[in-house]
Amino acid sequence: MSKKNAFYAQSGGVTAVINASACGVIETARKHKSVIGKVYAGRNGIIGALREELIDTSKESRSAIHGLLTTPSGAFGSCRHKMKSIEENRAEYERLIEVFKAHNIGYFFYNGGGDSADTCLKVSQLSESMGYPIQAIHVPKTIDNDLPFTDNSPGFGSVAKYVAISTREAALDVASMCETSTKVFILEVMGRHAGWIAAAGGLAAQEDGDAPHIILFPEIAFNREKFIARVKRTVKKQGYCVIVASEGTQHKDGTFLAESGLKDAFGHSQLGGLAPTLAQMVKDELGHKYHWAVADYLQRSARHIASQTDVDQAFALGEAAVEMAVQGKNSVMPCIVRGKGKRYSWSIGEAPLDQVANVEKMMPRNFITRDGFNITDAAREYLQPLIQGEAYPPYKNGMPQYVKLKNQLVPKKLKKSFKV
Template identity: 65%
Template sequence: MTKKHAFYAQSGGVTAVINASACAVIETARRYPDKIGKVYAGHNGILGALREELIDTSYESDETIGALLRTPGGAFGSCRYKLKSFEESEAEYRRLIEVFQAHNIGYFFYNGGNDSMDTAWKVSQLSEKMGYPITCIGVPKTIDNDLAVTDNCPGFGSAAKYLAVSIKEASHDIASMCDTSTKVFVMEVMGRHAGWLAAATGLAARQDGDPPHIIIFPELPLDRQKFLNKVDETVNNEGYCVIVASEGAKYDDGSFISASTTVIDSFGHQQLGGVAPALCNMIKQELGYKYHYAVPDYLQRSARHIASRVDVEQAYAVGKAAVELAVTGHNAVMPAIIRESDLPYRWAIKEVPLAKVANFERKMPLDFISEDGFNITPTCRGYLEPLIEGEEYPAYLNGLPRFARLRKVFVEKQLNTPFEI
């Protein structure tokens, strides 16, 4: 019997270490030539399967695949595209199976977040019913750190490290100039519903009075007056105030502090952004302080130069485990990170059913947030600190990092029917 090929796809917002998982999937698959034929990668994620745009990774050298370990972004292209339910669009699922069958694909590795785990789970179930069973393994990834079951998510540790370093450095700048210049600095970070990234900046504070002085989490509604009082008190006591705000910060009624009516993807998400200037305008109008703000935006998820070594190791580990699970007969599972101890930090990989991960969203526990609602607790610090440990620098050339450059050789199409998205 002809060996089945594997299909790997990247999904959603990319990270500084998603390519480490890609590296692991491809390198590990190459160690099982008796089980897996070639590894095809979807060009722009799951759309690559629907459009039959498959990249043959066998044309990439071992050296190039190895270089993915230290390359940010999504090397094969990612997308924000949510497959509808089978009842809503049977055609999409039939198209996937049709493409997989045409290219003798028997393994599907989907590298993404909540919705991606749902897709992998659905494909595993429906492919069986449709007469062409596919082994589907989810590979966890998201800087939001909001996947259920797993202790943490690959991608988060590096984004957390970048943000904690950035706020620490910026705070020294503000402290230097606050006597005659800026009194308030606000940094807006990603996190639509979960405040993990905002919380990570709290690691920069080692002693009482250290910045960030205020962290605004999406898990708690913003009390406007309480917030302004805290800003004023901090400026009076410290000479300046450093604030970190999650993009998903909300008011009491559940509305985002700053959200447009623009829908940005097939998930129905509103365009967020603008929390920082909204807060600054509030502070200026009520307190009169001079301010500056920053929005790291994509920088926080692409900062490979200051990636967490733990994060890189875990991103590789889940990719490797995904292939090993597939070739040993597992299906519809995800390799999850299990914390065994904090001090010393020890972790392991354990498979969990995709059904327990799909579409669940893990928010910050309330005992991770200080009583006043504006900072993290020691418990939260104990959870976060191990995840940003260590450095895993890329190679440099002429002062700049060197990243992998792929050939991206496409597989010849077998179907004569193009698929319109």
């Protein structure tokens, strides 16, 4: 096998552990010097490849790369740039191959969700037809936990831990003041079509009556009357009501409660404002004093409270991606396979990209209670192992210490620039 360089890029919304996957890719590639030359990273994701802005990771020390294990966000920069179909925009794909060829890149590791898996697959297919084959391996990542084939997605476990802990702590606050102050608290979490993150809030409850009292899932059509009735009944019984609501909560006709009418870079409906919408609903119908919060970026960047399981799996998938490439595999995604038995275990499997791309994994109906407002024991059994273990970063002067890379760019070799 001739020696080729590798290209790694981060895509979409980042996570508390995406850099652990980067660490897995780079450290493992350095162990295969006979077949892998340098590892270049895209500055701000795939845009870095299109603009020929390639970061030379060989300029980073061993300790800096290892420090990515405990550093949140995207160390090389990410982006929300959806590459269209080859038929719609062949020029972008040809530009990628042109840049890869100019820098002797034969391995493409794309760290992202479903859209990234699709891009990875198309790059592999087009490069073959252009006579410069690229081994494209998708490294899974999404806090939404909606990728198929993999038992869970890196990034989700840490978000689940953050949401469960935040729900429990906020509930204690509300419970202590509900006699004379707030009666209803709403926490809005991410999750456009799949309610995995909202479901994780259910782990906060240890006994009957514990918060959250209501969970709203995208998979369950919102019913205003039933929702208000449940809030009223809960306040009467418990003295307060804590709600965890997925941003993708929708009406029976599929429209989102919090749809703004705008579209994001991937063509998805822009969401936001569900919590205040629900709060106003409660105020209008019941007159209760309320507070609401939006977890937003806090939930996906909270490295200080990351799940050890999540960190371990993120690193292992980055490592596995390189091993698969060295073995000659192409158009595949390493994935998490849950072991059988009562004691939680996991291993690495693989899935073909043509079956992964653009497929969303929703919450199974048996994970949601019959009334649609909470999680079942089956959901708890699935979720609980994913938040296990504490993976604290190093601290100094009371603050976590995170790595900041040099991110030194490689000199450009192509005369033509490319507008993205």
